[in-house]
Amino acid sequence: MSIVTPAYIQVEDDIRAILRKPGYDNGNIGPVLVRLAWHSAGTFSGLDGSGGSNGATMRFAPESTDPANAGLDIARAFLEPIKQKHPWISYADLWTLAGVVSLRHWADLAGQVESGCPVRSRVPPNGRLPDAALDATHLRAIFGRMGFTDRDIVALSGAHALGMCHTDRSGYDGVWTHYPNQFSNLLYKNLLEMTWVKRDWDDWDGPEQYMNVGDEQLMMLPTDMALIWDPEFKKYVEEYAANQDVFFKDFSCAFGRLLELGVTRDENIEGHEEGPRGAPQNE
Ligand code: ZEM
Secondary structure, eight states, rough: OOOOOOHHHHHHHHHHHBBTTTSSSBBBBBHHHHHHHHHTTTOOOTTTTSSSGGGGGSSSSGGGOOOTTTTTTHHHHHHHHHHHOOSSSSSHHHHHHHHHHHHTTTTHHHHGGOOOOOOOOOOSSSSSOOOOHHHHHHHHHHHHHOOOOOHHHHHHHGGGGSEEOOTTTSSEEESSOOTTSSSSSSSHHHHHHHHHHOSSSSSSSSSSEEEEEOOOOEEEOOOHHHHHSHHHHHHHHHHHOHHHHHHHHHHHHHHHHHHHHTTOOTSSSOOOOOOOOOGGOOO
């Protein structure tokens, strides 16, 4: 069953048309739209079904002012003209669709982003998104709450092949790969093939982050380093570094599940169950 209606295709086309933006970061707003979709969904808790993208609660405090979401007002503003042009689409669906379009995985993920999400007004508390300064235990706690396994965590983290860190948003600085507008398995390759040391050679006084010995152009967050410091995570890093197709497939599945967390469905959409999805007890 497909929900790719002409109306959705028009929104998709309009999103695609704004992706290239000379002068912004590396000339493409796709990465920050992917981060918006992820943070919108990533507040989900499998314990009580709260959070998730339903209702686009990031528009409201306290979620809008969560430091983890710094800079995502910029992403939301990029999409506002498209919301004005297509008022029928919910913000939640628009943000999700924008993340998917940016990743150019439309064909695989289209079925995951359908509409009809009743607005749920409860804004989740802050503190549900991961803290880049922490470690593998923290990643397991945060992503475990959403129902994700070690393998899923490593796959989802591969999104850092895209985009960059901004000192005026998260406090971190730099890109993870030399090709931040291309989705690839380079995060894993870089983690394994390069030597990473704490950035302290310059007058860096920001939060602890890592840089590659050599051209010193790339960065890793402490949570990215946890992917090779933790032996269980590292197995998957090795697998994805060796096989980009497996990474793409796993990422596509895990990202699709992420975007659906807590999303309820229209009763009249054939072939889909209702109710919160994503938490292990609901599967
Ligand atoms: Zn990110 N992420 N993320 N991430 N992320 C940043 C940027 C981007 C973590 C994190 O703290 C940060 C996932 C997982 C995790 C993207 C996608 C996904 C930044 C930099 C930080 C600090 C923000 C800035 O300064 O602009 C942590 C700790 C994670 C735990 C594993 C997952 C999952 C993602 C999607 C599937 C993307 C695309 C960016 C780049 C944004 C941009 O503006 O270029």
